[in-house]
Structure formats: C-alpha cells, structure tokens
Amino acid sequence: MAGRAESRGALRRFRRNGLAVAGALLVCLLALASLLGPLVYRVGYNQEFRGQKMAAPSAEHPLGTDRYEFDVLARILYGGRASLLIALAATGIALLLALAVGLAAGYAGGWLDSCLMRLTDTFYAFPSILLAMVLVSMSDERSMWMVFVALGATSWTGLARLVRAQVLTVREADYVQSARALGLSPLRVALRHVLPNCLGPVVVAATLLVGSNILGEAGLGFLGCSVQTPFPSWGTMLFDSRGDFESAPWLMIFPGLSITLAVLSFNLIGDGLRDALDPQGAYLGGRSQTASRSRRR
Amino acid sequence: MIRYLLRRALQCLPVLAMVIVIGFALIRMMPGDAAQVALGQKATEKELADERRRQGLDKPVPVQLLIFFRQVVTLDLPRTVEGGKPITRLIASRFVVTLKLGLGSMVVALLFGLGMGLVSARWPNRAPDWAARVASVAGVSIPVFWLAMLLVALFAHHLGWLPSSGDDSLRHWILPCVSLGVIYSASLARVSRAALLEELARPYCTTARAKGLGKWGILLNHALPNAMIPMVTVIGSQLAGLLTGAVLTETVFRLPGLGTLFYNAITQRDRYLLITVMLAIALVFVVINFAADVAYAWLDPRVRYGRSS
Numbered sequence: 001m002a003g004r005a006e007s008r009g010a011l012r013r014f015r016r017n018g019l020a021v022a023g024a025l026l027v028c029l030l031a032l033a034s035l036l037g038p039l040v041y042r043v044g045y046n047q048e049f050r051g052q053k054m055a056a057p058s059a060e061h062p063l064g065t066d067r068y069e070f071d072v073l074a075r076i077l078y079g080g081r082a083s084l085l086i087a088l089a090a091t092g093i094a095l096l097l098a099l100a101v102g103l104a105a106g107y108a109g110g111w112l113d114s115c116l117m118r119l120t121d122t123f124y125a126f127p128s129i130l131l132a133m134v135l136v137s138m139s140d141e142r143s144m145w146m147v148f149v150a151l152g153a154t155s156w157t158g159l160a161r162l163v164r165a166q167v168l169t170v171r172e173a174d175y176v177q178s179a180r181a182l183g184l185s186p187l188r189v190a191l192r193h194v195l196p197n198c199l200g201p202v203v204v205a206a207t208l209l210v211g212s213n214i215l216g217e218a219g220l221g222f223l224g225c226s227v228q229t230p231f232p233s234w235g236t237m238l239f240d241s242r243g244d245f246e247s248a249p250w251l252m253i254f255p256g257l258s259i260t261l262a263v264l265s266f267n268l269i270g271d272g273l274r275d276a277l278d279p280q281g282a283y284l285g286g287r288s289q290t291a292s293r294s295r296r297r
Numbered sequence: 298m299i300r301y302l303l304r305r306a307l308q309c310l311p312v313l314a315m316v317i318v319i320g321f322a323l324i325r326m327m328p329g330d331a332a333q334v335a336l337g338q339k340a341t342e343k344e345l346a347d348e349r350r351r352q353g354l355d356k357p358v359p360v361q362l363l364i365f366f367r368q369v370v371t372l373d374l375p376r377t378v379e380g381g382k383p384i385t386r387l388i389a390s391r392f393v394v395t396l397k398l399g400l401g402s403m404v405v406a407l408l409f410g411l412g413m414g415l416v417s418a419r420w421p422n423r424a425p426d427w428a429a430r431v432a433s434v435a436g437v438s439i440p441v442f443w444l445a446m447l448l449v450a451l452f453a454h455h456l457g458w459l460p461s462s463g464d465d466s467l468r469h470w471i472l473p474c475v476s477l478g479v480i481y482s483a484s485l486a487r488v489s490r491a492a493l494l495e496e497l498a499r500p501y502c503t504t505a506r507a508k509g510l511g512k513w514g515i516l517l518n519h520a521l522p523n524a525m526i527p528m529v530t531v532i533g534s535q536l537a538g539l540l541t542g543a544v545l546t547e548t549v550f551r552l553p554g555l556g557t558l559f560y561n562a563i564t565q566r567d568r569y570l571l572i573t574v575m576l577a578i579a580l581v582f583v584v585i586n587f588a589a590d591v592a593y594a595w596l597d598p599r600v601r602y603g604r605s606s
C-alpha cells in the first residue's frame with residue numbers, strides 16, 4: 001500500500017512539472033503525427049513528383065521536395081515511424097539485457113559479478129554508434145530490425161551498471177532477507193522482491209536512453225547505416241541531404257528539427273521522472289559510474 | 298595511491314584482452330571471404346588458397362585468435378586493402394587530427410559549460426539560470442552533426458565568414474570545435490550546476506558568507522574547487538563520448554581523422570582497418586576512464602583507501 005501512495009505522490013510531482021508535462025505531450029504529438037499523419041496527409045514517402053527536384057517549401061509541398069523528387073513532409077511523417085520504432089525497440093532490448101546482467105551480477109555477487117562486470121566494461125569501451133555501425137555493416141540489406149538490434153546490443157552497459165548498483169543497495173534490506181528466510185527460491189526473491197524495488201532510477205535512465213537511441217539512429221542514418229532510401233528515417237533523410245544542404249537547407253532543417261524535438265521531449269520526461277521519484281534531487285546525472293559514485297560518497 | 302593505481306591498472310588488462318577477442322570475433326563474422334576481399338574478384342583458386350594460408354585462415358580458430366593477439370600486441374597488422382598502407386602508421390597520423398578536434402572542443406565545452414554552470418549557481422531559479430538550463434537541455438538533444446551542418450550553412454555559405462572544410466589553418470578548426478564543443482558543454486553545464494549548488498548548501502559556504510565574502514568569491518574560491526570532484530569523472534566520460542562525436546563531426550567537415558578513416562573502412566569493407574580503428578578507439582576509452590579514476594582518487598582520498606567498495 002505504501003508503494004502505491006508513493007507512486008501517486010510521484011505522479012502528482014510529475015504533473016506539477018510543466019516542462020515534463022510538455023515533454024510528454026510532445027511525445028504523444030510526435031507519435032500521433034507519425035502514426036496517423038500519413039492518413040491525413042495522403043502523399044506516399046516514395047511518390048515521385050516529376051520535374052520538382054529540390055523544390056522549395058510551397059503550398060503544394062509544405063516542406064519542399066528532395067533530390068529524388070520525394071515530398072519531404074511525407075517522408076518526415078513516415079520517417080518518424082522508423083526512427084521512433086527503432087529507438088523504442090532498441091531501448092527495449094537494452095533494458096532486457098541490462099536487467100538480466102545487472103540483476104544476476106548484483107544479486108549473485110562473487111565470480112559471476114566480476115565476470116559480468118568485466119564484460120560490461122568491455123562493451124563500455126566500444127563507442128556504441130561505431131560498434132552498431134560494424135554490426136549493421138555485416139549484412140548487406142539494411143533492414144529496420146538489424147538497426148535496432150545493433151543499437152540495443154550496444155547501448156545497455158550504462159543501464160546494466162545502474163541496475164547492479166540498485167540491486168546492491170536493495171539486496172540486504174530486511175524484506176529481502178525475510179523473503180529469503182521464508183525459503184523462497186533465489187530466482188523468485190530476485191524477480192519478485194529485489195527487482196521491483198530497483199526500478200525507479202532504471203525507468204528514468206531508460207527514458208533518457210530512448211532519447212539517446214533516437215540520436216543513435218540519427219547518427220547511424222547520417223553515416224548511411226540505417227534504413228535505406230527510398231524507405232525513410234530521420235537519420236537517413238539527413239544522409240540524403242548531405243550533398244545538397246547548402247543550396248537546399250530545408251532538406252536538413254526539418255528532419256534535424258524532428259530529431260531534436262523527439263530527443264528533447266524524452267529528455268524532459270526523463271528529467272521530470274527523476275525529480276518526481278527522487279524529490280531530494282541528489283542525483284548528479286552523467287554517465288554510468290557517476291550515479292553509483294555520487295551515492296557512494 | 299600507488300597500490301590503488303596498480304589495482305586499477307590490473308583491472309584494465311582483462312578488459313583490453315576481451316576487447317581484442319571481440320574484435321577478432323567481429324572480423325570472423327564479417328560477410329565474405331577475407332582472401333577474396335584482399336585479392337579481388339579476379340583471383341584464381343590457387344591464389345585464394347595461398348592468400349588464406351598467408352592470413353592463417355586455414356588454421357583452427359583458437360590458433361587464429363592467438364595469431365591475431367600477436368598481431369595486435371606487436372602492431373604487426375596486414376596492410377590496408379586500398380593503397381596497401383601500413384595500418385598502424387595510418388591510424389597514428391589520423392589520430393592526431395581527431396585528438397586536435399577533441400582537445401579544441403574540450404576547451405570550448407569547458408568554457409561554455411563551466412560558464413553556464415557558474416551563471417546558474419550564481420542566480421539559481423532566476424532568469425539567467427532558466428536560460429542556461431533550457432540551453433543545456435536543448436544542447437543534449439541536438440545531434441552534433443546537425444548542429445555542424447547548420448553552422449556550415451550559416452557561417453560558411455550564407456555569411457561566408459569561415460571555411461566549410463579542410464584543416465590547414467586555425468580558421469578551419471573553429472566551426473568543427475565549436476559544434477562539437479557546444480554539444481558537450483550542455484551536459485557539463487548540467488553537472489556543474491548540480492555540483493555547485495550542492496556545495497553552496499554546505500556549512501562551509503554559509504560560514505564564508507557569514508564572514509562577509511561576496512557571492513562570486515564564495516562560488517569561485519570555495520564551491521568550485523570542491524565541485525570539481527564529481528565533475529572530473531563526467532569530464533572523463535565526456536572525453537570518451539567526445540571521440541564518438543568527433544567521428545560524426547569529422548565526416549561533416551571532411552577532416553582526415555579517425556572518424557573518416559572508420560567510415561572509409563566500412564565503405565571499402567576493409568575488415569582489418571575497421572577493427573583496428575575500433576580497437577584503437579576502445580584503447581583510448583579504457584585509458585581515459587583509467588585516467589579519470591586516477592584523477593578522482595587523487596582529488597578524493599576516500600576512494601583510494603577503499604571506503605568506496
């Protein structure tokens with residue numbers, strides 16, 4: 001019961017945070033635009049408009065056309081599907097990996113902990129976009145699932161360290177000890193009693209990770225390693241604009257703006273959740289180790 | 298301190314070994330036949346078999362792994378597919394460019410980030426603080442290469458003040474360093490604000506104020522040195538993140554750094570070059586994290602006496 005009252009309090013604090021609410025609304029708006037937008041604005045992402053190569057924004061093409069004579073607005077709406085879906089799926093994969101590794105390392109301790117943490121350190125040593133690029137470049141076709149698996153498989157390390165740090169603080173709590181004393185199996189104790197009480201900071205970090213995975217997809221796309229034209233994603237659109245953005249700036253302004261807005265809104269939600277879940281606000285942010293370190297101090 | 302240094306350095310070794318193992322696995326997982334890639338489509342069966350033997354591809358996988366270990370440790374790697382240049386020398390020359398970009402951006406990031414943090418902490422919850430906070434949230438949300446493209450479109454093409462690519466003079470470095478530096482100043486501003494406010498709330502700052510010290514005096518002479526402790530770790534991990542950002546920034550400005558090399562290696566399907574660049578970057582990551590930990594222990598003695606673990 002106490003937990004429910006606590007989460008109601010957190011929800012209230014979140015609702016009072018204007019920026020966080022704005023972020024949540026913006027995410028809904030972007031999701032709706034990319035889901036329902038193509039039903040309202042009925043232009044296909046690969047519909048060619050002959051003789052209108054790189055036309056400036058006009059009544060007919062609100063955001064102009066690109067070098068392949070495609071309509072930019074239609075591609076932004078469809079591209080949002082790809083970019084947001086890739087970022088969410090990648091975060092889901094990263095979250096699953098992080099929970100498995102962090103929970104096993106933190107709860108079991110000992111040699112398993114050491115092994116898993118060295119593994120995490122190893123993956124942490126590779127810059128995730130570059131590793132994802134190598135993974136994506138291994139297959140010839142650049143399908144969407146290849147991109148999110150690569151992003152997910154390379155972005156879990158910070159989360160895993162956070163989960164482990166959380167598990168370590170919860171592991172010795174009285175209710176966990178009593179669950180163990182009752183003779184529950186270690187797996188059950190870990191999943192039913194330890195895990196739910198670690199989730200607060202993990203949810204915050206996962207929300208922020210969605211934002212950074214949108215940036216990750218944009219980076220991959222910009223280097224030509226995301227979905228391939230004619231299929232659009234925001235990153236791929238920036239890749240296509242690389243040769244022409246000086247003469248036709250709308251080709252890069254609108255996809256970049258969409259990326260920035262999407263990342264911004266997930267960051268605002270993440271910050272709002274952090275403030276709501278941790279009213280004292282002692283958390284200093286930054287990557288991975290900072291969190292556990294500032295707690296240790 | 299020395300014991301802490303040794304213990305921490307020892308922890309790096311298994312990580313570096315595993316980095317090499319993963320590099321080897323990635324090379325093996327690459328599609329296509331390595332010998333075919335090295336010789337091109339016209340090679341005969343006999344030439345392919347010779348090339349496979351030369352590269353050690355006919356040996357069992359564990360032996361291949363050991364050979365790869367020896368190649369990496371002794372820096373005796375195959376030459377590049379395009380042009381047949383020695384990989385290690387190529388990487389060393391490209392690394393200098395990336396290092397210049399990274400350090401230049403770090404200076405920009407420190408100036409902007411610390412400046413915004415100090416302004417926020419001087420006037421908390423007032424207009425300058427809000428402006429700095431909005432700027433920093435926006436800053437962590439902008440893709441670095443997009444900011445670079447915007448700056449190029451504005452300053453190089455529209456106004457014509459600065460060159461859009463090249464690395465000959467200092468003027469060429471302004472746009473790349475500013476785009477990358479501004480992005481990284483954003484997270485630095487967030488961390489420095491939080492750290493400074495935390496220090497300002499402590500009793501020693503109240504004492505300083507009671508003794509009649511001005512707000513800037515307390516901030517710069519008392520709070521800032523102590524706030525540096527959490528910031529060092531962040532600056533360390535920032536430097537590592539800066540490398541990733543540098544890769545993307547280099548491609549916009551066509552700077553001949555590690556990033557462009559990495560990108561070319563992918564398009565040319567040069568697997569050894571690709572993985573060696575990855576390994577070089579991973580090595581830099583590990584070294585930077587090590588340096589950040591050492592700096593942290595040096596600034597905060599509690600860490601090195603093991604109270605932390």
